[in-house]
Amino acid sequence: MQTQDDLILGIYPTNAYIFWDTYRENTNLPQYFTEKEIYEENNISYMWYKGYLFISESTKALYNIKRDIKIGDIQKRNILTFLSGNVNGRSIIHQLTEEGVELGYDTYTVPFGTDTLSAIYALGFATRSALTFGGLKPGMASEILQYNKDRVFAFVLALGEVDDLKYAAAAGAINFGFPVIADTVIPEILPTGVTTYEHVVSMPFDQIDGKDDLEKSERLVQKCIEVRGVKVKVSNVPVPVPYGSAFEGEVVRKADLRVEFGGKYSRAFEYLHMAKLDEVTDGKVEVVGKSFEDVQAQGSMDLGIVVKVAGRQMQQDFEPVLERQIHYFVNGASGIQHVGQRDIAWIRISNGAAEKGFNLEHFGKILHARFHEDFGAIVDKVEVTIYSDPDKVQEWLVKAREAYDFRNTRLADLTDDKVDEFYSCTLCQSFAPNHVCVVSPERLGLCGAYNWLDCKASFSINPTGPNQPIKLGRLVDMDKGYWEGTNDYAKIGSHGVVSEVAMYSIMENPMTACGCFECIVMLIPEANGVMIVSREDTNMTPAGMTFSTLAGIAGGGLQTPGVMGVGKFYLISPKFISAEGGFKRVVWMSKVLKESMADEFEIVARREGDPELLSRIADDTTAGTVDELLAYMEEHNHPALTLDPMF
Ligand code: SF4
Numbered sequence: 001m002q003t004q005d006d007l008i009l010g011i012y013p014t015n016a017y018i019f020w021d022t023y024r025e026n027t028n029l030p031q032y033f034t035e036k037e038i039y040e041e042n043n044i045s046y047m048w049y050k051g052y053l054f055i056s057e058s059t060k061a062l063y064n065i066k067r068d069i070k071i072g073d074i075q076k077r078n079i080l081t082f083l084s085g086n087v088n089g090r091s092i093i094h095q096l097t098e099e100g101v102e103l104g105y106d107t108y109t110v111p112f113g114t115d116t117l118s119a120i121y122a123l124g125f126a127t128r129s130a131l132t133f134g135g136l137k138p139g140m141a142s143e144i145l146q147y148n149k150d151r152v153f154a155f156v157l158a159l160g161e162v163d164d165l166k167y168a169a170a171a172g173a174i175n176f177g178f179p180v181i182a183d184t185v186i187p188e189i190l191p192t193g194v195t196t197y198e199h200v201v202s203m204p205f206d207q208i209d210g211k212d213d214l215e216k217s218e219r220l221v222q223k224c225i226e227v228r229g230v231k232v233k234v235s236n237v238p239v240p241v242p243y244g245s246a247f248e249g250e251v252v253r254k255a256d257l258r259v260e261f262g263g264k265y266s267r268a269f270e271y272l273h274m275a276k277l278d279e280v281t282d283g284k285v286e287v288v289g290k291s292f293e294d295v296q297a298q299g300s301m302d303l304g305i306v307v308k309v310a311g312r313q314m315q316q317d318f319e320p321v322l323e324r325q326i327h328y329f330v331n332g333a334s335g336i337q338h339v340g341q342r343d344i345a346w347i348r349i350s351n352g353a354a355e356k357g358f359n360l361e362h363f364g365k366i367l368h369a370r371f372h373e374d375f376g377a378i379v380d381k382v383e384v385t386i387y388s389d390p391d392k393v394q395e396w397l398v399k400a401r402e403a404y405d406f407r408n409t410r411l412a413d414l415t416d417d418k419v420d421e422f423y424s425c426t427l428c429q430s431f432a433p434n435h436v437c438v439v440s441p442e443r444l445g446l447c448g449a450y451n452w453l454d455c456k457a458s459f460s461i462n463p464t465g466p467n468q469p470i471k472l473g474r475l476v477d478m479d480k481g482y483w484e485g486t487n488d489y490a491k492i493g494s495h496g497v498v499s500e501v502a503m504y505s506i507m508e509n510p511m512t513a514c515g516c517f518e519c520i521v522m523l524i525p526e527a528n529g530v531m532i533v534s535r536e537d538t539n540m541t542p543a544g545m546t547f548s549t550l551a552g553i554a555g556g557g558l559q560t561p562g563v564m565g566v567g568k569f570y571l572i573s574p575k576f577i578s579a580e581g582g583f584k585r586v587v588w589m590s591k592v593l594k595e596s597m598a599d600e601f602e603i604v605a606r607r608e609g610d611p612e613l614l615s616r617i618a619d620d621t622t623a624g625t626v627d628e629l630l631a632y633m634e635e636h637n638h639p640a641l642t643l644d645p646m647f
Contacts, residue, residue, distance in 0.1 A: 081109045082125070084118035087160040107250075119156075119169045126152050126176060132515045133431035135556025149177025149195065151431050155228040157220070158182040174199050179227045183220060196229050237369045240357040242334040252337040258354040259292040261303035262346035267393060269343040271400035272307040272323035280310040282381035285364030289389030292349070292360070303347065303360075304387035304396045307367055311380040313460060320407050321457040322375060329370040330363060342404055343397060360386045377461045414441040414452065416503075416575060420472055422486060423455030424493055427466040432514035435557035436493030438470065438486055438501060442575040447516035448567035480505045480579040498559055505579035506530065507647055510564045515555035517565025519593065521577070522550060525647075526626050527633060529587035529640035530580075532571065537590035539620045542629045562647075568593070572600045574607070580646055583608050584639045588629055591619040610639065 083093050083103075091114035096103060103111050112118040130136045130147040148154070156173045158166065158180055170180040179195045182202050189199035203223055210216035237243040262268025295301050305326065323341070330338040335353025339346045349358060364384030371382045387393045416422075418441070425437040425445050437445040444451040450458075455467040470489045476482035481503025490501040494512065502509040506521060520533045522543055533547050540546055545553075554565045570576055576583055583604050594601070594614065605613035616636040623629040633641055 082112050082119075082122040083110065084112045084114070084122065085116045085166065086114045092159065107247075116165045116169050119173070122154075123172060123176060126154060126178075129431060132552060132555050133428070133557075134433065135558055145176055151433075152176075152178075153228055154178045155224045156180040157224050158184075158186075160184065162186050170200070179224075181220070181224045181227060197227050201227055236373075237332070238365050239333055239362045241336070241353045243332050243366070247332055247334045247336075250331070250334065250337060252335065252348040252350040254298065256350045256352065257298045258349045258351045259295050259298075260300045260346070260348045262340070262344070263300070265300040266302050267343070267397065268303045268305075268345040268347055269393075269397050269400050270305040270307070270323065270326045270341065270345050271396065271403060272309060272319055272326070273403060274314050274316060274319060275308050275310050277310045277312075277381060280308050280381040280383045282383065283368055284383045285361050285368065285386070286384075287360045287364075287386045287388065288392050289387060291388070292354075297351075301388055302390050302393040304393045304400070305345075305363055305367070306385045306387065306396055306400075307371070308383045308385075309371065309379045309381065311378050313378040314380075315378075315457075315460070317453055318378060318457045318460070319403075321454050322371065322379070325370070325374065326367060329366055332370070333358065333362070333366060343401060360388060375461060378457075411441075411451075411453070416440045416442045416481075417478075419452070421469040422472065423452060423459065424468045424470055424489060425450055425455060425466055426468075426493060428514035428516060429466075432555070432557045434494045434497040435512045435514040436490065437514075438489065438503065438511060439467075440503060440575075442573045443503060443570050444567045446511070446513055446518070446565045446567050446570075448518045448569065451569075477502075480508060481575070494557065497557065501559075502579065504575050504577065506564045506577045507561050507580060510559055510561060512557045512559055513554050513565030514557060515551060515565070517551075517554065518568045519566050519571065519590075520547065520550045520554050521564045521566055522554075523562035523646060524587060524626065524629065527587040527629055527640060528643060528646055529585045529638070530577065531588035532586060532590065532593060534568075534590040534593035536592045537620065539590075540624060541590075541620070542588055542618075542623055542626050544625075568597065569600075572597070572604050581640075581643050584610070584613065584643065585646070586617055587633055587638055587640050588618045588623060591621050594619050613639070 083091075083096070085091065093103070093111040093114055096109070096111075101107075101109070103109050112121045126148050127144055129152055130144040131138065134143075134147040134151070136143050136147060154173075154176070155178050156170055158170060159182075161184060162170070162182055173180060174189075174194055177195050179198055180200045182200070183205045184202065185204050186200065186202045188202050191197055192199065201223065203220055205216060205220070208216040208219050210219055260266070290301075292299075292301060307323070307326070309322065327338050327341055327345075330336060330347065333353065335350035335356070335358065337346075337348040337350075363386055367384050368382045371379050387396055422438055422440045425439055426435075427450075428435055428437075428447075437447075437450070439445050439450055439452055439455045441452040445455075450467070458465060458467040459469060471485045472483040473485035473488075474483065476484060476487070482500065486503065487500045490498045498509070498512060500509045501511050503511070506523065518535055521530050522533070522541075523529075524531050524542060527542075531541060531543065533541050533550060535547060537547055541550070543550070550563070551565075553560060554563045566576075571583070571586075574582070577585060594617070598614070601614050602611075605611050610616075616633070616638045618629050618632040618636075623632045632638075
């Protein structure tokens, strides 16, 4: 049984794209964002949404009488905040802007509009989550409301005077199961079952206990969280800048750059390895080389982050899993941008962070704190060495690259027939209640974030968590990928919605999808093949639908033969729809995908015995309709034209 904490943690970054894409397509754009700005602002691929908060109405508090709702505190709790409304023409949006608070998806604080009715966009956003992830359809009003009550942990914080229109808007939110907490005197509504606990709570600001306005504000936010029954985890990381997941997607632009490591002008790498318990000094952070004080503004320098961990439950297999967390952990610091991993890491420190005293040692402090906090079950000791001395960077870079190569070979050697168990992932059941990913060495989770080793590590860390081993048992059909164990699990994991799952087929019992998929694979019957649409691709496809429309068909935890959501790296697996002929069935793919994974696809093309295969596959620049696609295939002699019919 999942705890409520699991439910919150199960909401994934990529979901936000789906929410946003479907939302944008089906509504008028809210004010404050033009389409262009959405894509610039909506740089949320690295964010983890762990809850929702809809703040409506304006406040005298924040600005006029200098009460501080402490947006930073809300951000630290990883709560997505929507703003709307005004009091006497003054809006919280104006107030925050004037105070210099950065608004947008980057900071989890999204302005929807200065009028009360703009609260509808927040509720529309919640409704979309029920349609996309709960598999519900427009018109299923009571089910959508119930879904939101059970799974979307939102609440309304009503600041300032509440007039009739605001009462009406708040009543709408309550209907979704979202309680309303007001900082003024208004009639309270105690539990009757519409929301989980109280429906309307009045918490007049002047009557809140607290030594100052800041403390009172914190208690107000805490009350909201309690009334909604949300449990949140706040990291305690000893750095001189604010720290929390809200800052994970933060971009440090050139104008605000103090110093960078990696990218075009210097080298940066990160490497985590295990050692014996007596070889690691827990909490030791050493900087070998100079800090960046002498580097000119907007300059660059080499950097190597080497993390040594030890623990009785630690295994070498977990090294890459833990190493990948460095990206998320470092990114949590406000004013720090981290992109990439291994020897293509690129880290930026902003002027603001440097002025507050952030230095190289703090990278180590962050990693020590976070590895203990998040991976305490397998990690007992953490020691970090930061290399900035160019000779030392070079020396350790060589060692790190040897380790990367070793891991690559090991992962490549791991095939489905060499293991006797796959892993389940039910993390997304917090919003797609009947979806389960079955993760094998040759098929990673559809979000791309969990491969077989990750799931194995996750199971070791949390044996009762969302990743459970699935004993394969008797092989039923290797071509399509049926085992007794996977079928049995599919029934249990999907609560009876699915009775069988074919690991390697798109046409027969394909794996379900929650909505987090990196790509959608879809049958094009006329072409006797499939197209692959990448999440980044907003263009029309030959199927006559965009990614966001297709997502509504592929998601929701239902089996739809001919449609499948997948992780990008499954595309290059030898097991990719191998029941239907594999990669040779791909007749069209998004150009952005074709280009970003060109090297990997070239290897696949050679493996399939047709080095020119990639050039035979159409994309959005060469075929926008089925007719254009067929013409392209004829012209380029695509192999799908001569393969057996797909159905
Ligand atoms: Fe969700 Fe599947 Fe990714 Fe797990 S592997 S987080 S269930 S999409």
